[in-house]
Amino acid sequence: MSPIRHVDLQLRRDVRLLGQLLGEVLIEQEGQSLFDLEERVRRLSIQRRRGPKSERRAAATQLAALLREMPLGQAEPVLRAFSTYFRLVNLAEQHHRMRRSREHALSQQGPQRSSLEAVMQSLKQAGIPASRVRELLLSMRVTLTLTAHPTQASRRTVLEKTYRLARLLENRDRGHQTPREKADTQLSMREEITALWQTDELRRERPTVGDEVKNVLWYVEEVLGEQLALMPETLDWAFERAYGEPLGVLATPVRLHSWVGGDMDGNPLVTPDVLADTLRAHRARGLRNMMNLVAQLGWVLTQSERHTFVSKELRASLEKDAADLPEVMARYGPRTVGEPWRRKLRFIEARLQAALAYVEGRRAGRTDPLPAVAYRSPADLLRDLEIIERSLIEAKARQGGLRKVRRLVSLVQAMGFHLAELEVRAPADDARSAAASLEGGPSPTEGGARLLAVLQRMREAQAESGEGCCRTLILSMASSAEDVLAAFTCARKSGLWDEGRGCATVDVVPLFEQLGALDDGPRILRELFAHPEYRQHLQARGVQEVMVGYSDSGKEVGLLAASAALYRAQSALTQVAHEAGIRLRLFHGRGETVARGGGPAHEAILALPPGSVAGTYKATEQGEALDHKYARPELARRTLELVLGGVLLHSLDAQPRLASTEEGPFRAAFDELAEIGRRAYRSLVWEDPNFVPFFQTATPIEEISALPIGSRPSKRAAGGLESLRAIPWVFAWTQNRAILPGWYGVGSALEEYGSRPEGLALLKRMYRQWPFFHTVIDNVAMVLAKSDMAIASRYAALAPESTRPLWERIRAEYSRTRRWVKRVTGESRLLEGNAQLRQSIALRNPYVDPMSFLQVELMRRKRAGEANCDRPLLLTLAGIAAGMRNTG
Known part of the structure; x- marks a missing residue:
């Protein structure tokens, strides 16, 4: 038996053990009857996924009937049982990732894929001399900005218990335990699961900004700090293994920033x-x-x-x-x-x-x-x-x-002395209002006054602690050079100015989020670079940072059009900065889901436009991503290696590149796909009058707004769909299992383009040869595999009858997208080449399904006026989020 196959069996063993211990706790705490009910629900859910179609339909009917008749008093413990099970499965899978990495290292099969050792060997094989690698590492900078976006549905108290369970799993794997030690470890696991069951998984009230600050700094103090300290040694070891010579003394290239406590965009609590x-x-x-x-x-x-x-x-x-x-x-x-x-x-x-x-x-x-x-x-x-x-x-x-x-x-x-450098984010409108008031105009708006007061606090902090404590001002919804110059004026007049260098002591960072702003970004930079005082400021600061948003653009025009706009913008912004002789640092505002720019980090970096990295990479790490990527030292180390490896390969131009003869035709084809996808997406989301009523009734968007998972409201301001943030937008579609923002419009685009003469052949060639297109299609395939339209249909049945044609459009587009993604990739089924992810989805689905069935039933009861549905509904939200491994 191969070592890796052995590791897979160990994952099953861990899941089985944790499930067995949970079963014992359920019987002890709730009684045999509750356990039997939960097991009946579980078996029907599994039957719904397996066997002949007639048996699957019968199981689905029986499951729906059982849950429809279930009293609320029984619904809550059943929900908690499945939700707790998912916490344990997630824990086992995290531990399994670490174990696979360790087993790979011990198997002598060469370095793990995308590890720093593998990357260094790739650089050596590509003919990159040691001196060039050393030179890049001395100047390279990777910045991870931790944010407080409300996507962490788990309480810190609950997370702490799962971390202790993780350490117990590690103890079982490390070394030979005596029979007494094994028994003690298993007893300790049982104790933690009992405590987990007896702990309320829902917060009683929304966390304060201070709570969020403590939460995010926990990851820095307990995990990331140590990994940053060890990173120079990790790089040196990998470099020497590949090049046969020491790298030399090196500072860690990673920096940690935070928005938590400084992000004022739509959050009145950040004063x-x-x-x-x-x-x-x-x-x-x-x-x-x-x-x-x-x-x-x-x-x-x-x-x-x-x-x-x-x-x-x-x-x-x-x-x-x-x-x-x-x-x-x-x-x-x-x-x-x-x-x-x-x-x-x-x-x-x-x-x-x-x-x-x-x-x-x-x-x-x-x-x-x-x-x-x-x-x-x-x-x-x-x-x-x-x-x-x-x-x-x-x-x-x-x-x-x-x-x-x-x-x-x-x-x-x-x-430094700050753990993570704080950044400030404010709406561009606030900067314009504040600047106008400073130049003799009307009194500033409430937001403008707040920004001016915040700039004063930044000045005081820099006087106390140095510029490095807080020196970035991000302007959300920036759309003109005037926005940036207004913020620049506010900084100067607030005392954030260094006379000796002739520059502000903050970097003003426009955030281009929507399609128009992304397309206008290059023009905006040209205007800024032509402004004499601002150009002097940039020359003194040494860099112009620009943030590109992956969330609002996707919500506005759909996945394909947003992807195309982001690629175009990054290419053009890089070219404009190069022509002006100004160093550009792109800041990627990625979320955890595909619809918000998520996906595997290493592949995402390699898919960025040529020249857009150049030794510098900055990105947000949001919400539940912190727990998935940084909860344990081994996970954090692997995450950092994937990011650093991607930056090294991209910056040294050592990854597969698109041939220059193909770049023009491929980009033109993708722009055309994007426009077809944009029309399909807009016609559904923004132009069909039935869409908003459907969205409001076929997803739990109202319940999401009530879930106390973050200090920030779900909307930027009063209004309809246009004011809804991208996070609850994606969260709602993930909950009803359609995950529509991650694929809608893709099928229409692929079908229309692929049905032309030689169209499909070109799409297949793009998938094989262009890392960017390959990554987009692979991410869509992952979302399609996670989606479940049969369950989504149950949510759709909650919507008014008048929306039925709209739902049929969605179903047809889903089928079309599945069919055409498989044609482009050449696979007979989705994720054919990613057995590990396919296995994970298959393992989870039978346990997510009952919570989805129950959520539909509870939404129906609540809308019919039944009392006391809110708490179990919130439990379904948290449980499905844990099962899908995604919120927003």
């Missing part, structure tokens, strides 16, 4: 005071984290001057510290006699403590000045750590703690 408190919370938590790491290092660097050489530089540094910090010398001097490195770390800890006391004082309203002994910036700390680094080398202690010092240096370089 100037909230922003200021968030900035100080970042700094306080960052300083505490650094103090803990320095204290831990003190237990490593215990070398005695009796046995090793102490450099003059370190001795001089200690003398200065003793003069500056006599209280610390008096307290710790006797304890560190003859241990110079440990003494130095005590002084470092004290300077960090002084900086922390200052921050906490400011949060409490005190105005004491920063103590002279406190670190004023991360650069001050780095100077002390570099003294330690050099002295350890002189003391022949490269193997005596130097590696751990360098990890800390790497972490300080990557995170």
Whole structure:
């Protein structure tokens, strides 16, 4: 049996064990009758998926009847049983991903696909010299921006319990356990599942912005920080394996940013005071984290001057510290006699403590000045750590703690004292209003006044903590150069200005989201680059960042047209910046779902237009993506490797490229496909008068608005479909299992183009040769495989009879899209080449289905006026989200 096949069997073993333990808990907590009912529902659901068509239909009818007659008192525990099961399956699959990676490494079958080791070997085979790789890594920058988009349906309390279960699964796999240890591990798992069952999975109220700040920083403190510190070693190891020479000392190329507490777009709870408190919370938590790491290092660097050489530089540094910090010398001097490195770390800890006391004082309203002994910036700390680094080398202690010092240096370089750099986002309208008021116009709107107050808080924060704490201002719904210049004016007049360099101390970032703005983006950049003062600002800053939005464009014109517009915009923006001699940094506002720019990160990067990466990549990480990608160290490491590997291959032009002779015809064909898809999508979503009534009744959009999963409202402002955010839009279609935004219009486009002479042949050639088109089609195939139109039909039956023709259009387009995607890929069934994903979907569907059936029934009861349906309905939302592994 192959090692990988063995791993697959281990996944089944884990799922079986967790399901067995859950069954025991159900019987203990709810009784045998509830367990029997849940098992009956489960068996009917499985029968609905398997066997002859007549048996499948009979099972579906029986399942619907059983759930229709089920009292609410029984519905809730049955829902919770399936929802809890999915948490356990998700956990087992996460653990399985880590196990597959480990087993692959042990199998001696070569590096894992898309790992950094595999990427380095690909670069070597492509003839890329070591010097070019080294040069790129020294300048490369990958920025992950963590956001508070309301897509994390799970409570932190529940997530913590699943993380503990994950550690128990890891314990079972690592090493040989004695019979007693195995029994104890299984008992501990049973205890965690019992506690999980007895814990309310729904929040009682919406999280505050402060709650969201704590949630996102958990991932940074507990997982990502360590991975950033280790990344230089990972890169060095992979580089040396491929090129046979060391990479050399390297700073981590990854940076973490956050919107949480700074994103004002449609969230009235992000006030100037909230922003200021968030900035100080970042700094306080960052300083505490650094103090803990320095204290831990003190237990490593215990070398005695009796046995090793102490450099003059370190001795001089200690003398200065003793003069500056006599209280610390008096307290710790006797304890560190003859241990110079440990003494130095005590002084470092004290300077960090002084900086922390200052921050906490400011949060409490005190105005004491920063103590002279406190670190004023991360650069001050780095100077002390570099003294330690050099002295350890002189003391022949490269193997005596130097590696751990360098990890800390790497972490300080990557995170400073703030864990994650805060970014501010505001509507472009607010910037225009604020700028007009500063130039003698009318008083600013409420949003304009808030923006001006926020800019003041940014100025104060930069004065306290340095520019690096918060230096990005993103303008949502930007549509003109005037929007950017208005924000630039506001920054200057708010004091965010460096006279010496002649530039603002913030980067103004237009966010092009809708089709018109994406197409106008190149013209807008040309106007900005021609503005003398703004161009001087850019030359001093060194970069113009532009954010491209994948969500609102998809909601506006459909998947194909949005994909084409984004590709065109990125190509043109890159060309305009190159012609102007301005460095461009593209910021990808990706969501977790395909309809919002989601999909495998490595492939997505490789599919970007040529020249658009150039060693720099920035993207959002939203909602449930944090848990899927960063909940465990191994998951985070794999995610970071996939992103870094994609950036390396793209920047060094070492991935498969479209031949220059094919680029013109392929892009023209895709633009034509996009226009056909746009017409089909718009005619349904924006032009059919029955669509909004259908959407409102055939999806749980009203219930989603009531789900307390984020501080931000589901709409930007009062209004209809146009004001609804893309996240609840996609969430609603995922819940009813149609997932319409991820495929509607694609079938019509492929059919019309593919039915022309040589049309299908060209589409097949595009799929084989063009990474961009290949990625688009593969993502559509994944969404089609996850969709279930038979279940979606049950939701459609809730809509008015007048919408029946509209639903038939949707069903026909779904069938058309499945048929034509298979014709283009040449596969006889969807996901034929991705057995792992196909298996995962097949494993989940029979357990998601009962929750969908119940959701339909509960929506029917609620609309008929039955009381007490809200809580079980919310449970179905959370459960289906867990089963589908997607919200928005």
